[in-house]
Amino acid sequence: SVWGYDSDNGPDRWHENYPMAKGDKQSPIEINSKDVRHDTSLAPWHASYDPGAAKTILNNGRTCRVVFDDTFDRSVLRGGPLVGAYRLRQLHLHWGSSDDHGSEHIIDGVKYAAELHMVHWNPKHGNFAGALKQPDGVAVVGIFLKVGKTPKPEMKRILEEIDNIKTKGKEAPFQHFDPSILFPKSRDYWTYHGSFTTPPCEECITWILLREPIEVSSDQMAKLRSLSKNGENEPVNPLVDNWRPPQPVKGRIVRASFK
Ligand SMILES: Cc1c(Cl)c([N+](=O)[O-])nn1CC(=O)Nc1ccc(S(N)(=O)=O)cc1
Numbered sequence: 464s465v466w467g468y469d470s471d472n473g474p475d476r477w478h479e480n481y482p483m484a485k486g487d488k489q490s491p492i493e494i495n496s497k498d499v500r501h502d503t504s505l506a507p508w509h510a511s512y513d514p515g516a517a518k519t520i521l522n523n524g525r526t527c528r529v530v531f532d533d534t535f536d537r538s539v540l541r542g543g544p545l546v547g548a549y550r551l552r553q554l555h556l557h558w559g560s561s562d563d564h565g566s567e568h569i570i571d572g573v574k575y576a577a578e579l580h581m582v583h584w585n586p587k588h589g590n591f592a593g594a595l596k597q598p599d600g601v602a603v604v605g606i607f608l609k610v611g612k613t614p615k616p617e618m619k620r621i622l623e624e625i626d627n628i629k630t631k632g633k634e635a636p637f638q639h640f641d642p643s644i645l646f647p648k649s650r651d652y653w654t655y656h657g658s659f660t661t662p663p664c665e666e667c668i669t670w671i672l673l674r675e676p677i678e679v680s681s682d683q684m685a686k687l688r689s690l691s692k693n694g695e696n697e698p699v700n701p702l703v704d705n706w707r708p709p710q711p712v713k714g715r716i717v718r719a720s721f722k
Pocket residue numbers: 580582591592595603658659660661662663
């Protein structure tokens with residue numbers, strides 16, 4: 464059966480069809496500040512995104528994804544732990560069935576309501592599928608979403624589109640959008656080497672997790688939870704809890720850009 468997040472096809476069974484899911488560099492992980500190494504050699508990271516690269520927003524039954532034109536170096540991420548410019552391909556989210564959980568990475572025991580991933584790939588490997596086979600192939604910026612009183616207005620644009628992509632397979636135009644407006648004020652980050660958090664779970668990702676969460680409202684989270692896993696004329700199956708639990712760190716070092 465196709466993988467998912469239910470009891471019969473969820474994270475504990477992914478390895479049956481996707482052996483990499485049991486690898487030594489899997490994501491997400493729990494990050495404990497006491498085990499993190501402040502690395503003074505870590506450079507700041509920079510994103511230069513072209514709002515014109517945004518194309519569509521879709522519900523693929525597992526997440527809500529915004530897709531960008533990555534046919535040339537139009538929207539790129541540089542610096543931090545990266546060598547060269549990585550092209551932005553898509554962004555998507557993972558969230559819970561209630562505000563007290565939903566993120567994939569867990570920071571000092573804290574689970575956030577959601578986690579937004581901006582997925583970039585290294586053009587030196589030709590294309591995205593080729594980059595998946597390389598340890599330096601992909602870079603994902605992770606941003607935590609925390610429920611609070613001063614919701615970030617920039618999330619509104621994505622959430623306003625939800626009504627047009629309620630069911631699996633629905634896609635809508637999503638143009639003139641610069642995702643860097645979603646970044647928090649601080650550029651502080653953790654970085655480590657890991658994997659896709661969904662099958663086939665290739666271990667090709669340099670993770671860049673931003674320390675400062677962005678705030679969303681509980682209503683905005685409820686909007687996200689109004690998405691459905693099912694197709695248009697199928698029984699309603701709410702799209703919630705599309706997060707993978709933390710995986711073994713297996714001796715990996717998590718570095719911090721800050722003290
Ligand atoms: C697997 C694949 C291939 Cl191959 C292609 N392609 O076009 O060649 N697209 N995808 C889909 C994709 O991007 N998956 C993806 C999964 C998890 C994450 S996460 N949570 O950030 O680890 C990031 C991305």
